[in-house]
Amino acid sequence: MNKKKFILIFLAAVVLVITAFAFIFINKLLNKPLVTIEDNSTVFYIANGSDFNNVKDDLYKEGIIDNKSTFDMMADIKSYKENIKPGRYIIKNKMTANELVSLLRSGAQSPIRVTFNNIRFLPKFAGKVSEKFEFDSLQLITLLNDKEFIKELGYNEETIISLFLPNTYEMWWNTTPEKFIIRMQKEHDDFWNEERLAKAKKIGLTPTELITLASIVQEETNKTNEMSRIAGVYINRLKVGMLLQADPTARFAYGDFSVKRVTYDYLKIDSPYNTYVYKGLPPGPICMANPITIDKVLDYESHRYYYFCAKPNNSGSHAFARNLRQHNNNANAYHRYLNKQRIYK
Numbered sequence: 001m002n003k004k005k006f007i008l009i010f011l012a013a014v015v016l017v018i019t020a021f022a023f024i025f026i027n028k029l030l031n032k033p034l035v036t037i038e039d040n041s042t043v044f045y046i047a048n049g050s051d052f053n054n055v056k057d058d059l060y061k062e063g064i065i066d067n068k069s070t071f072d073m074m075a076d077i078k079s080y081k082e083n084i085k086p087g088r089y090i091i092k093n094k095m096t097a098n099e100l101v102s103l104l105r106s107g108a109q110s111p112i113r114v115t116f117n118n119i120r121f122l123p124k125f126a127g128k129v130s131e132k133f134e135f136d137s138l139q140l141i142t143l144l145n146d147k148e149f150i151k152e153l154g155y156n157e158e159t160i161i162s163l164f165l166p167n168t169y170e171m172w173w174n175t176t177p178e179k180f181i182i183r184m185q186k187e188h189d190d191f192w193n194e195e196r197l198a199k200a201k202k203i204g205l206t207p208t209e210l211i212t213l214a215s216i217v218q219e220e221t222n223k224t225n226e227m228s229r230i231a232g233v234y235i236n237r238l239k240v241g242m243l244l245q246a247d248p249t250a251r252f253a254y255g256d257f258s259v260k261r262v263t264y265d266y267l268k269i270d271s272p273y274n275t276y277v278y279k280g281l282p283p284g285p286i287c288m289a290n291p292i293t294i295d296k297v298l299d300y301e302s303h304r305y306y307y308f309c310a311k312p313n314n315s316g317s318h319a320f321a322r323n324l325r326q327h328n329n330n331a332n333a334y335h336r337y338l339n340k341q342r343i344y345k
Contacts (some may be wrong), residue, residue: 014313018263033094034065041092046104047134048174052081070097078107086134088112088173111170115307118218120252120287123159133175140177155208156295162211166290177298188268191291199298203235212281214289214297219248227296230318233305244275252286312337 001329044064047230052075059065073079074097087109090098114132119125126141143149150160164184171183192200192207200210217231251257253271267274273282305320307327312334321327 010197019192021187022180028303032096034067034070034097034100035091035093035095036066037064037093037296039093041057041090043091043110044091045134046084046086048086050084050086052084055147064091065100071100074098074101074194077104078105083217085109090170109172109174112173113168113170115168117166118287118290120165125161125288129180132173133171133178133180135175135180136175137173139250140180143177143181153181156284158282159208159212160284161288162208162285164288165191179343191294203298203300204238208284209280209281210297211283211289211294214294215285215287216244216246218289218293219251219287219296220246221316221318222298224292226318227293228299228301229303229305229320230308231273231297231300233308233320235300236304238280241278241279243277244281246275248286249273249275249282252282272304310334 001075011268015235023158028254037130042062042064044062046058050058051345056068056071056075059071060068067073075206078098078101080101083105085104085107087107088111089103089108090110092105095103101195112132113128116125116128122144123141124138126137127143130137130140144160145157147157150156153160153163155163163181167187167189168185169183175183176257177287197207205213213231216234217227220230234246236242250269253269254265259287267276272278273286277284302318304322305331307321307324308318309321309327309330311317311319311330312336319330319333
């Protein structure tokens with residue numbers, strides 16, 4: 001073997017050994033834990049419009065990784081730099097560079113849980129909901145105040161609140177306001193199945209009108225065993241053309257929801273929401289009606305009661321009456337109770 005050939009073989013062997021050691025080193029580096037956090041897991045957000053440097057810098061600033069170069073190297077290997085996917089990700093402690101980049105590149109974000117209950121006004125709703133999403137409350141409330149947008153959905157300024165059914169929903173953190181509303185529309189439409197639509201039609205109300213009535217019933221009582229009976233009272237009144245005379249609508253028109261005693265000052269407020277002044281249902285719901293309340297109204301109790309009044313025992317229950325004389329007796333007993341308790345408003 002001549003000297004030149006020996007040198008070439010030797011150099012090739014050296015390169016092979018170096019390559020082998022480099023491969024082993026890089027493999028160990030990329031597959032050793034890269035994530036070092038105190039807890040077992042943490043939440044990491046990638047905003048819409050973020051690029052790779054934004055992601056890398058945020059991971060470092062938030063103390064999730066302490067080695068940018070290793071993350072950078074794995075991102076090159078897995079072509080992550082061109083595949084940034086916004087979202088909310090659960091990152092676990094001791095994840096390797098390979099595991100971390102694979103998670104972020106896959107877009108396998110973790111959903112958020114959005115819960116809302118009895119809310120009266122859309123600004124408060126927008127503020128509560130936006131806490132869970134990337135979008136802010138101004139973006140959502142601007143959309144809900146867009147007359148053309150809500151008109152396309154079949155609502156107006158007074159009825160748009162009936163779109164939202166209080167519940168808990170799973171969604172993506174980077175959902176847009178438009179997609180959020182579209183999702184709520186789907187939930188609304190799914191709720192109003194053929195059976196519920198048939199019940200509402202039999203009563204003579206549209207889904208929005210039914211929700212409006214349910215919102216009044218819900219504000220009248222938190223006792224589910226009385227909701228169907230109270231709904232029956234209001235439906236009886238609607239059928240004969242009586243004023244609903246619902247205290248919650250007077251409070252809504254007045255804008256004070258803390259009062260326990262609705263006085264004449266409330267009853268004379270000139271507002272389409274005041275059912276002491278205007279016949280029929282208000283122009284829209286006075287709060288977001290819960291699905292259970294809606295079902296109680298759909299399954300209202302058929303009876304001959306036209307009046308009801310809170311019982312004078314602080315139980316939250318009501319006394320029902322068929323005529324005004326019986327009702328006045330019940331109301332006088334309740335007023336005496338309020339006087340005794342020194343509740344004048």
